[in-house]
Amino acid sequence: MSPRSALNRSLLALAGLVLLGGGLLVLFAGLDLYRRRGLVPPADWPLTNPSDVLLGSADRARWSSQGWWWPAVIAALALTALLALWWLLAQLSRRRPGFLPLGGTPPPEGVELRDRALSEAIANEAGVLPGIEHAAVRITGRPARHRTLIRLTLTPEGAPGTTLGALCEGPLSTARRSTGLPDPPTEVRLQVARHGPHRVE
Numbered sequence: 001m002s003p004r005s006a007l008n009r010s011l012l013a014l015a016g017l018v019l020l021g022g023g024l025l026v027l028f029a030g031l032d033l034y035r036r037r038g039l040v041p042p043a044d045w046p047l048t049n050p051s052d053v054l055l056g057s058a059d060r061a062r063w064s065s066q067g068w069w070w071p072a073v074i075a076a077l078a079l080t081a082l083l084a085l086w087w088l089l090a091q092l093s094r095r096r097p098g099f100l101p102l103g104g105t106p107p108p109e110g111v112e113l114r115d116r117a118l119s120e121a122i123a124n125e126a127g128v129l130p131g132i133e134h135a136a137v138r139i140t141g142r143p144a145r146h147r148t149l150i151r152l153t154l155t156p157e158g159a160p161g162t163t164l165g166a167l168c169e170g171p172l173s174t175a176r177r178s179t180g181l182p183d184p185p186t187e188v189r190l191q192v193a194r195h196g197p198h199r200v201e
Helices: 003-030 033-037 057-064 069-092 115-127 160-179
Strands: 099-101 112-114 132-142 145-154 186-192
Touching: 003 033, 099 115, 112 115, 115 132, 115 145, 115 160, 145 160, 160 186
Parallel strands: 145 186
Antiparallel strands: 099 112, 132 145
């Protein structure tokens, strides 16, 4: 699970728990379930019977007479609205294209390829090239303007120049021929695997 997905699920779970708790609180009080079921709510528990209100007249008058009350309420509501708007915009701006049109834009007869499938195909083909120990590929951006990020872990004997040439002539060329898409901007990051310890006997 990506950090973005984990954050989204955490926020949704938190919002769901808050709404569920508030709804149950109002439901129990509105239907007078405490009295009907013989339940004893904790001391200072809000909304225990249908006649209760969340904020009484005395409390409203006491807090509204404070000079900091209304600015604090307005600031809290504004901050909540801004956070909700930021979260919504973050969901609308995709960092991954999702699906790529095959054969150009628009794709013939609506044929599309999932970006992860193409990433895995490139990574699998690159991973078996000589001098490469591990390959990871990620496609970002929009379908019409996507980018390819490739991370290669070279073996200690691997040559960067030779590896890049084999990558362009092999997996990237295969992806271009298979999808009919033009060459997207591609970033390749190289690192060399560490030597394992040698035992001398």
